[in-house]
Amino acid sequence: MKKIKYLFLFLAIFATNSIFSQNNNQAKACLDKATSLVANQGGITAHFTLSLPGGAGSTSGTISIKGSKFVATTPQTTIWFNGTTQWTYMKATDEVNVSTPTEAQRLTMNPYALMTMYRQGYSLSMSNKSGAYSIHMKATNPKRNLxxxxxxxxxxxxxxxxxxxxxxxWTNISISRIQSKNLPDNIFTFNKKSHPSADVIDLR
Structure with missing residues (x-):
C-alpha cells in the first residue's frame, strides 16, 4: 500500500512539473514572437503612457524602437539611446545629460527592453486575459533590479x-498605436543641431 501511495505522489509531482515546464515554454514562445516583431523589422513607432509608482503622476509620449536602440519623447523630455550611450534632454533646463544607463533606467523609458530580459534569470508563466496573453515574469534572484x-x-x-x-x-506602461517603420540609425543619437543652445553634461 505504501508503495502505491508513493507512486501516486511521484506521478502527481511529475505531472505538476510537466505542466509548469509546458506553461513556461509557452510563455517564452509568446515573448519570442513578440520580440521578433521588433528585432526583424526596420523598427516600430508607438504611443505610450507611463504611470509612476505610488500615484506620483503619469506622462505620455511617443517612442521609436529598432532593436536595442530607441528614442522616446514626452512634453518634458527626449531620450536617445544608440545601444550604448544615452542622451537625456530636459526642456525645462535646456540641458542634455549623457550617460551609460543601467538596466533599470533603460526599462523605465523603453518597455521593449524588458522583452529581451526574459531569456535569463526569470521564471515564466502565462494565462489568457481578455483576449490577450498575460505573461508573468519573476526573477530567480530576488535582488535583481526588476x-x-x-x-x-x-x-x-x-x-x-x-x-x-x-x-x-510598481510602474505601469501602456502601449498603443504601434506602426512598423523603416527607421534610420542616426535618429537614435543626439544631434547637437536639434538643440543648439543646450548645455551638454557628460555624466559617464
Missing amino acids: SEAYITVSKNYQLQNIKMKQGNK
Missing part, C-alpha cells in the same frame, strides 16, 4: 501593457 513583471501581449503578439516591480514599487 524582481517581477506582468506583460500583456495581443493575440497577434503586439505588446499592449507592462506592469513591473522595482524595489517595492
Whole structure:
C-alpha cells in the first residue's frame, strides 16, 4: 500500500512539473514572437503612457524602437539611446545629460527592453486575459533590479501593457498605436543641431 501511495505522489509531482515546464515554454514562445516583431523589422513607432509608482503622476509620449536602440519623447523630455550611450534632454533646463544607463533606467523609458530580459534569470508563466496573453515574469534572484513583471501581449503578439516591480514599487506602461517603420540609425543619437543652445553634461 505504501508503495502505491508513493507512486501516486511521484506521478502527481511529475505531472505538476510537466505542466509548469509546458506553461513556461509557452510563455517564452509568446515573448519570442513578440520580440521578433521588433528585432526583424526596420523598427516600430508607438504611443505610450507611463504611470509612476505610488500615484506620483503619469506622462505620455511617443517612442521609436529598432532593436536595442530607441528614442522616446514626452512634453518634458527626449531620450536617445544608440545601444550604448544615452542622451537625456530636459526642456525645462535646456540641458542634455549623457550617460551609460543601467538596466533599470533603460526599462523605465523603453518597455521593449524588458522583452529581451526574459531569456535569463526569470521564471515564466502565462494565462489568457481578455483576449490577450498575460505573461508573468519573476526573477530567480530576488535582488535583481526588476524582481517581477506582468506583460500583456495581443493575440497577434503586439505588446499592449507592462506592469513591473522595482524595489517595492510598481510602474505601469501602456502601449498603443504601434506602426512598423523603416527607421534610420542616426535618429537614435543626439544631434547637437536639434538643440543648439543646450548645455551638454557628460555624466559617464
